[in-house]
Amino acid sequence: MTELVVLLDPDGAAIGTADKAQVHHAATPLHLAFSCYLVDDDGRLLMTRRAAHKRTFPGVWTNSFCGHPGPGEPLDEAVRRRGRQELGLDVGSVRLVLPGFRYRAEQGGVVEHEMCPVFVATATGDPAPDPAEVDDVRAVPWATLHDGAREGSWPELSPWCVEQVAQLAVHGDPARWPTGDPAALPPAARLSD
Structure with missing residues (x-):
């Protein structure tokens, strides 16, 4: 089955779809995407290393998981779906934290170019990662991620994760990350508009 991503104009309005592959x-x-940071029962963030054979940013450490909502799919539902697919976890308490995050990054001639709202959510239990997506999972305190991203001491972090951590750093621990304004989402992600 073809997985479609939502293509965007510079202001974030949907202008069509394309085959994700x-x-x-x-x-x-x-195009429209999302990032999610999962917090475990001990308050640690689950970080993942992208599978070595992925087309974009293979073998790079990043937030818990990323994904693309399908056409007409609410972002919170896409987050839950992707958490199950990628990490085998049921994701709860999905909360928007960076509604307007966007980035462009390149590695090895392949570009990521996304409007990528960022979420924080909870997960219980042990991850069962899909090896097609994830090579490794590590639970770390916020300070470990923050300091590693700021100092460049974390093993290679995705550029979007580094930018997200910098924006979230002013709020400290993930429990204190403020809820973002849904009105600041790209128009294509505001399905009720």
């Missing part, structure tokens, strides 16, 4: 290349169009 073919959208990432040297001239990747702007």
